[in-house]
Amino acid sequence: MAWIQNQQTYRLINSQGCTAVDLSNDDNYTITGWSPNDGSNQAWIFENYGDESGWHIKSARSGTYLGVECDPHDGTEVFAISTTSTKWDIKDSDLQGIKGIRISVHGMDLSLELSNDENAADGTKVQLATSWNAAHQIWAVTKWVCIENQHIYGLKNCKAGTAIDLSATDDCSITGWSPHKGSNQSWIFESGGDHNTWFIKSPRSGKYLGIEGEICSANNGTKVVAVSSPFKWDVEDTDVPGALGIRCACLSYGVYLVVD
Incomplete structure (x- = not known):
């Protein structure tokens, strides 16, 4: 996980579906998988305060945070929320041959995944599920560049x-x-x-x-x-x-x- 740095901005691409974690342009709230683009709604700032209490993942566009609004469990949908109540553990991929990171709720065995059997269609929801040996729970990380086309x-x-x-x-x-x-x-x-x-x-x-x-x-x-x-x-x-x-x-x- 050495290549995730505090206060750096990244894009998260699902290793199975190849779609990015995307903040809805319509409501600045809904989180889905969407075809990768260069928009700030697919840019996420990773924040850590130098301890073992987990990471916050903040939208570079809205300033809201990747999180959940209820007690997390299998199938809980992830949204962009105004509070920092949800913290995340970030670990390198534990799947052989698949590079990326596993993002899980701090202190819990619940991973961020692309739902509907790794559905690659735009608009597929991003949710939590029990961690297991599955590529759709691994996210490839690339640094976001604030360059705009043309x-x-x-x-x-x-x-x-x-x-x-x-x-x-x-x-x-x-x-x-x-x-x-x-x-x-x-x-x-x-x-x-x-x-x-x-x-x-x-x-x-x-x-x-x-x-x-x-x-x-x-x-x-x-x-x-x-x-x-x-x-x-x-x-x-x-x-x-x-x-x-x-x-x-x-x-x-x-x-x-x-x-x-």
Whole structure:
């Protein structure tokens, strides 16, 4: 469970149904499984106060908490509630070959699960049930990134303070440059279709942030350049304590965007 951090925001994807824990856009109360998206209603802040008393799981959108409104038992439905009365125990998956976490009521053998025999349909309720060897009681965890589709951002290095800058000379070279809010330092994030994958496009040139050469040959020192074809990046919240921002990478190839 070392990869769950206090006050960090995560998305919870069911390991069997592949739907996310979703707070209803209609009533800010109902909790169901829904197709993963980049909305804040699928973003959950994990809060712990440094003891063994369990975790609170808070909606990044509404500020309400994942919880129950009665004595918990098999079949109890989970809602977003205004109080912190429900605490949760978080443990690594105990199912062989399935990565993720098990979320159970603090001090009880009742796990958070996707109901109706792992039904993957949007709107399937999320409930409690006695813990057992079942994938629909395991939740894959990914950090939530507060990037919105088709929005324009400037990207400034947390250490050097320089911005990702598209050369005004050749519309190809990418360097770090003092921030000035010019269009060559602006980048449109376009959803790549998968969770937390993005195309990063210059509104000035229409080219994409990519790399020099083929991705399969990328290694330490490969240059980042502007390319004509869409290039997909994995974008995650920072994993560096005390730093606010995002990490851009091609995780399947172990390639990370860095500043020399």
